Amino acid sequence: MKMTTVGLRERKKQKTRIALIDAALDLFLAEGYDITTVDQIAAAVDVSPRTFFRYFASKEEVALSPCRDGQEIFESELAARPGDESPYQAVMRAMRTTLATVRDGDPAEADRFVKVRRLMKETPSLIAGQMCMIAQSERRLTEEVARRRGTDVDDLHTQFVVSVLTTINRVCLEHGPDDPAPLLERMERTIAIAERCLRPGWDR
Amino acid sequence: MKMTTVGLRERKKQKTRIALIDAALDLFLAEGYDITTVDQIAAAVDVSPRTFFRYFASKEEVALSPCRDGQEIFESELAARPGDESPYQAVMRAMRTTLATVRDGDPAEADRFVKVRRLMKETPSLIAGQMCMIAQSERRLTEEVARRRGTDVDDLHTQFVVSVLTTINRVCLEHGPDDPAPLLERMERTIAIAERCLRPGWDR
């Protein structure tokens, strides 16, 4: 008869993980991403540098980890959208609920989200990693869209649709405000523009 | 009364630069990008490792340098487009002439172009850098498009247009063939799809 299932061990791991992320984010924002060393981050959490790399594969990963979380939320939201929605509808609605989730969920989590956005704006060296994440997510999105459109992932039109969808999200996120609420507003405005530019049924 | 202007010094520099690029590309393709070390590249050209970093800021930069060249061609082609063309027209035509330039220009240069494309397809660690380049170019493209549309660079519609234009190019280049000629064909097919999806005047 297992209760919470999570033992002390697992809880400790989660705690150091969060501690590493928070320490890293604060150091990055205070001192600058490039200058801050992994040793400093580890020291701030009172952990050996080697341990840091057992939690995160790279310095970049710890910085972008809240991003990754948001992306996972988005992807599960997208998978939960009914199958009769068009790719465009499904993606936009999933995006809306994702931002709303961040806005209304754990404040600490939302705080990290905002911090990462602030950090990325002032750190060109992180753009590469961010773009890489987007590219990966785009590959997964392609499968989802191909399913909804009933084509192969190699279909040129499907690839175009995916790229445009990613683009809409990117226009929002890239230069938008940091806080979830105004970000959601920008999202609506971007969607309005997209719908003025695209022919009805373009994504079918 | 200056003649060729380029002295022995400058010629030598160009030669080692090219030699480094070619040696790097061949090593990367033969052994793999991640495994190949800068020391190996430098040794292949009979140059000190320190000198390598005087030519290229990073191992990534030497790999992507032909890409960068192509992008510069594109940007000068774009700047040369008449001002009365819409952003979409200007970008697509600049893209066409760029690919044609690569196809019809120096075979050695085209060869490097093809090699880089082959390399990128099998090297995930290079995607980040490539995406970063695209992001940078997108920022410059934004200024050009803002000029043509007569808006500020912060204009949301302008940002949307830029993203869609970048997207069209990316759909082409990302999963397309390596050789310039078939790539040009894929470009035309992508353009056709884009025009079926977008409302006339969407980029104005």
Add this chain to the structure above:
DNA sequence: TAACTTATGTCACCCCATGACAAATGACAA
């Protein structure tokens, strides 16, 4: 040829990242 400028090599150094091994710590059953 001499003086100057610039590229190169050598050296030292820091940071990121990883494998190996031993020590510490939580999990679990007797």
Add this chain to the structure above:
DNA sequence: TTGTCATTTGTCATGGGGTGACATAAGTTA
């Protein structure tokens, strides 16, 4: 509680990427 086991952690050693400093070699110019 105690002993055993599994997992996490720290320490150590190693290698590659990347940079500053300085002396030397090589091209440039008078």
